[in-house]
Amino acid sequence: MxxxxxxxxxxxxxxxxxxxxxxxxxxxxxxxxxxxxxxxxxxxxxxxxxxxxxxxxxxxxxxxxxxxxxxxxxxxxxxxxxxxxxxxxxxxxxxxxxxxxxxxxxxxxxxxxxxxxxxxxxxxxxxxxxxxxxxxxxxxxxxxxxxxxxxxxxxxxxxHPYDAQLPGLADFEGRVVHPQFWPEDLDYADKRVVVVGSGATAVTLVPALAERAAHVTMLQRSPTYIVSMPRVDKIAGGVRRVLPEKAAYVVNRWKNIGTASGIYALSRRRPDLLRGLIRKGTISALPEGYDVDTHFRPAYDPWDQRLCLVPDGDLFEAISQGRAEVVTDTIDTFTPTGVRLTSGRELEADIVVTATGLxxxxxxxxxxxxxxxxxxxxxxxxxxxxxxxxxxxxxxxxxxxxxxxxxxxxxxxxxxxxxxxxxxxxxxxxxxxxxxxxxxxxxxxxxxxxxxxxxxxxxxxxxxxxxxxxxxxxxxxxxxxxxxxxxxxxxxxxx
Missing domain, CATH: 3.50.50.60 (FAD/NAD(P)-binding domain)
Incomplete structure (x- = not known):
């Protein structure tokens, strides 16, 4: 750099x-x-x-x-x-x-x-x-x-990132990584990875890791609102083709300011409506029968916490293809080979990523x-x-x-x-x-x-x-x- x-x-x-x-x-x-x-x-x-x-x-x-x-x-x-x-x-x-x-x-x-x-x-x-x-x-x-x-x-x-005091983490014999200090030498190819967290960092990491890892699990205590957004804004591209660069930037900027302001206002006035729209989009992005209400239905209203955006639905795609999964549960304790959940299920892992916040x-x-x-x-x-x-x-x-x-x-x-x-x-x-x-x-x-x-x-x-x-x-x-x-x-x- x-x-x-x-x-x-x-x-x-x-x-x-x-x-x-x-x-x-x-x-x-x-x-x-x-x-x-x-x-x-x-x-x-x-x-x-x-x-x-x-x-x-x-x-x-x-x-x-x-x-x-x-x-x-x-x-x-x-x-x-x-x-x-x-x-x-x-x-x-x-x-x-x-x-x-x-x-x-x-x-x-x-x-x-x-x-x-x-x-x-x-x-x-x-x-x-x-x-x-x-x-x-x-x-x-x-x-x-x-x-x-x-x-x-x-x-x-x-x-100093936030230390969530995950129980038994010291007993885990694999690699433990915090995203804030990602090691350059970390090889996660063909490894089993558990990402602890459900915020913007975890949502970004999971599909990226799933491209090379054997399997990636996003372990969350509670769900987050996740919305797919096009990686490339086609409307913005059209505006740029017909207007000079600076003018197009102003138009596209105000278009997005207006859109974001409108969505936030809707979340404050009609939270149930926006919640339903997000849920509908999530259902359409995941395989039929997927348990959306367990893994993607937060207890809070939209924008009580920040919405997580995923470009072209990459997280949903990784889940649909079986390269990644979301598990909603709490941690009983880490073990030498992974993590045991309160439900009794055990997740095996070679690498644990603690995306637990800042x-x-x-x-x-x-x-x-x-x-x-x-x-x-x-x-x-x-x-x-x-x-x-x-x-x-x-x-x-x-x-x-x-x-x-x-x-x-x-x-x-x-x-x-x-x-x-x-x-x-x-x-x-x-x-x-x-x-x-x-x-x-x-x-x-x-x-x-x-x-x-x-x-x-x-x-x-x-x-x-x-x-x-x-x-x-x-x-x-x-x-x-x-x-x-x-x-x-x-x-x-x-x-």
Missing amino acids: SQTTGERPAEPAGTEAEHVDVLIIGAGLSGIGAAAQLTRMRPESSYAILEGRTAMGGTWDLFRYPGIRSDSDMFTLGYRFKPWTDDKALADGPSILAYVEETAREYGVDRHIRYDHRVVAAAWDSDSARWTVTATHAGEEVRLTCRLLWSCGGYYDYD QVRFLGGARLLVDGQEVKLPETMAYKAMMLSGVPNFLFTVGYTNASWTLKADLVAEYACRLLDHLDAEGYRAATPRRDPTVGERPIMDFEAGYVLRALVDLPSGGDREPWMLRQNYLHDVRVIRRGELEDGALEFSR
Whole structure:
């Protein structure tokens, strides 16, 4: 995977720190997009990107498991300002990584990345109106200062995946693999593989492994909604044949935004109807008589958790051909040769893949301080799901749970540039969201995925009204984030 050395290293702690206008944390999909937008909209601003790993790409460089791909269509996962030109609507990981790297080169972002710089603390000083950011690099501490600090590292813990504490796993004598750290030397050809889990990672892995493995079993405790989507969007292809590239991208992007928004709205208003439509599609994709209600009928409503998309129904095809199966049960214990289920059935395995989920680590675990006082995240409230109450000149990018991540990332980037323009035009030094004590608290993420529920106690809260309420609605956010007034009474500006 490609990388660049970036600009000169940050100054070691104890010397005068290098200063930039904007300091971006993370060189993944969000960070590269943020820097590219900054280059487009504010070319006069200086910036640097601190990346804890040794390559750009974030998730799309770290995750190397077989079949890795997007779980959003690429017309919305792609940046608003850079058309996705591939025919694939659901793209593979290497193609997405190449797109991110191409964007970085095109906008000169690659020259601003400092690799192997892991941020450990950031301290705001009101007198100087600056952040001082401390990172570790090559075993030493380095510092930079900035006017605006922007966290683009997402919310996953890239160092430690979730440990589901599977009973007796230590007794298993075969190979145990977590998808987050897929070993390059793993040979699964003609092996019996059990994938524990039923989320997007498991649904992606099973058909990919089934192409070479002797047999693959997806062992799930409970079902997930799984929907087949064409790998190639034929309508989008038709639009591209009659319109110029940029115009076609806009049309296809809005087509998919409208479709996704409509499906989500239907899931909230008529969950039984959408559940029935999904079930009907699943029945038609599987052999006659297949026990759909046991293995593909979740207890929750659609979009209480994220829908899993499978390109051209590849999971259903693998099941239909007998190369893979789904088992819905709970684990009694692992044995030296496989796993014994609560029902008494035993699954033999040579390899066990624990696709049991990720962990959330907000801001990469870095400490935030404002005028010497540590910011305790659970005591803060998220402003428009991109700033924190009481924390000046600080932005974070977190995407939607019910739509493409990049839709929200693009809006945050545009807002950051508008905010900097406003600070300059009015002579302000700082912008700080101020929490109204009458605003009631709500979870920042109204989502029932396990990784979210486990983390809520450590995250900022949301509010019960604007601008503290998280809508999870792109069309709403276009109005309030892209076009809304900056001075709305909740964001305090100071000179």
